[in-house]
């Protein structure tokens with residue numbers, strides 16, 4: 236079966252491409268950045284296009300010829316930079332999503348799986364977070380991810396296409412950025428540990444996050460492309476269903492900690508994952524503690 240992954244040279248996208256290739260799917264990839272050779276799978280077909288540019292849609296539609304399902308991961312994918320550049324994020328994220336949805340309709344794609352984010356929830360006192368809670372994004376990025384969900388729902392209502400949105404909670408795992416502007420907390424901690432620096436913690440470190448393994452996110456995507464129980468614009472949490480404080484994560488590294496200025500961020504995230512379990516028959520498999528401990532052992536062996 237032929238599928239398309241947008242953002243397929245990114246962290247989660249490259250893991251998804253590898254798994255789809257392993258499962259014998261014919262995989263097309265669209266990404267506007269093909270520069271990281273480590274993220275290219277020789278058995279997939281890569282196309283370099285900016286999806287936010289409507290002038291590229293004819294070429295994109297050609298790639299979509301006889302594609303069954305599209306996994307839409309392409310986005311500027313970080314919370315804090317979207318606060319500095321809300322317009323750049325808006326033009327990229329919102330236009331990419333409506334453009335690829337339109338191209339999918341024109342090319343008779345059956346199913347569209349959208350990568351949304353727990354940042355749609357913002358701050359909430361009620362835990363665990365359920366899909367029917369009122370969204371309250373605390374960043375332009377979160378607002379854009381929410382609008383993408385609305386677009387997916389609208390397209391399923393108006394056009395002949397099945398859509399489903401997956402709200403990922405703090406994804407970590409193989410291929411994550413280590414260091415640099417785009418890394419997330421676990422990647423930053425690895426970078427700091429490896430360069431002998433203290434681990435920097437924003438605020439007091441009591442903020443809690445539901446950390447989700449990238450392999451589990453990949454499996455959720457594949458199940459969402461196949462399940463007969465979804466396709467009408469549903470929104471499903473994809474999290475581990477438990478959480479840790481940033482201090483607890485830092486303690487796994489056994490390195491000195493340094494507390495730095497806080498940023499505007501939710502106090503806690505914790506996914507209610509009943510819907511994904513029921514509708515996708517999906518189950519998370521990996522705990523963040525054991526994954527980090529194993530990575531530290533592997534680094535020490537090198």
Ligand SMILES: NC(=O)c1ccc[n+]([C@@H]2O[C@H](COP(=O)([O-])OP(=O)(O)OC[C@H]3O[C@@H](n4cnc5c(N)ncnc54)[C@H](O)[C@@H]3O)[C@@H](O)[C@H]2O)c1
Nearest residue numbers: 242245246247266267268285286308309310312352403406
């Ligand atoms: N990593 C997480 O913890 C997390 C959490 C929630 C949601 N998500 C969502 O999952 C998806 C993948 O995230 P990631 O962590 O792999 O990010 P990433 O930055 O590693 O990958 C995103 C990819 O999209 C590509 N891209 C961006 N804009 C594009 C455009 N206009 N046209 C074509 N390609 C474009 C980038 O070049 C990159 O390869 C994103 O949609 C993100 O919002 C990620």
